[in-house]
Amino acid sequence: MSAAQSGRTVTVIGAGTIGLGWIALFLGHGLRVRVNSRRPDAPRVVAEGLELFAPYLPEGSADPAGFGERLEFEPDLERAVAGASVIVENAPENLALKQELFERIGKAAAPEALILSSTSTLSPDDMGARMADSSRLVVGHPFNPPHVVPLVEVVAGERTSPEAVAEAVAFFESVSRVPVVLRKPILAFAANRLQSALLRESVHLVREGVVSLEELDRVVTHSIGLRWATVGPFLAFHLGGGHGGLRKWLGTLGSGLERGWEQLGRPPMDQETIDSLIGQAERAYGGSSYEELVRERDARQTAILRVLAEVSAAGAAGGGAAPEGAGTV
Structure with a gap:
């Protein structure tokens, strides 16, 4: 304090x-x-x-x-x-x-x-x-x-x-x-726009039966969620390009980005979709109270922040670079 x-x-x-x-x-x-x-x-x-x-x-x-x-x-x-x-x-x-x-x-x-x-x-x-x-x-x-x-x-x-x-x-x-x-005003700001983009495709994948709602959550927490807790999207793909960095990645794997974007879903949020999402959420998470889910969420997020702070402190002590997003909590 x-x-x-x-x-x-x-x-x-x-x-x-x-x-x-x-x-x-x-x-x-x-x-x-x-x-x-x-x-x-x-x-x-x-x-x-x-x-x-x-x-x-x-x-x-x-x-x-x-x-x-x-x-x-x-x-x-x-x-x-x-x-x-x-x-x-x-x-x-x-x-x-x-x-x-x-x-x-x-x-x-x-x-x-x-x-x-x-x-x-x-x-x-x-x-x-x-x-x-x-x-x-x-x-x-x-x-x-x-x-x-x-x-x-x-x-x-x-x-x-x-x-x-x-x-x-x-x-x-x-x-x-x-x-x-934010350098300029924009509707819904930055973080929620990113979240909304991911949510739209999440709804599409669940609505099309590619994965269930619970499976979609596991896909995110065991892949991009873990990645983004330590590096942002641009640094992730900069590293994905190896020694050539983002320049190499955009010239190879990233060259088809626009074609991939055209295939992303635009799910209608009709009553059938809403009912399906609610039903799956209640089946997946309805066995726990709000308080139990909050404690589990906050315990996990706090643990991640604590470890990132420790890594940041160790990097500073050793003169090394700390991961992006590692801050004092």
């Missing part, structure tokens, strides 16, 4: 899945967290979420036994954001709702407060359209679960100040995340 975090207050708006992950992560890094939620049972929901998530927080996180001393609940939005250094919004993906929220936040928050949104689709300019000054509003889109997966996509609008972007990057780095600033 960094001493620099002591006494700093972050207001988290929303106590859904993403909000709960942020709450756990921020408390683990010594921040004071003020939760704003319309749910009357928010204290219970947060307590259950912390119990579920705390074991998988980054190495060196604060003792969960002391979380309660730095956690408070304020259902009134204006009081919740007043005096906060950072405000993190996690409301549903409803533009009108977010515009109303940010209009109110802009009036009640301190002028120097950093205002962040976890949105996965909306731009800061659109969300802040009703604010008198939206220059402090920045998208900080996490990849679920935010208390485990390091990536945060940082997205600015035309009205966003460069200083706010720099502050957002520094804030996410201070809580052991890996921020990547």
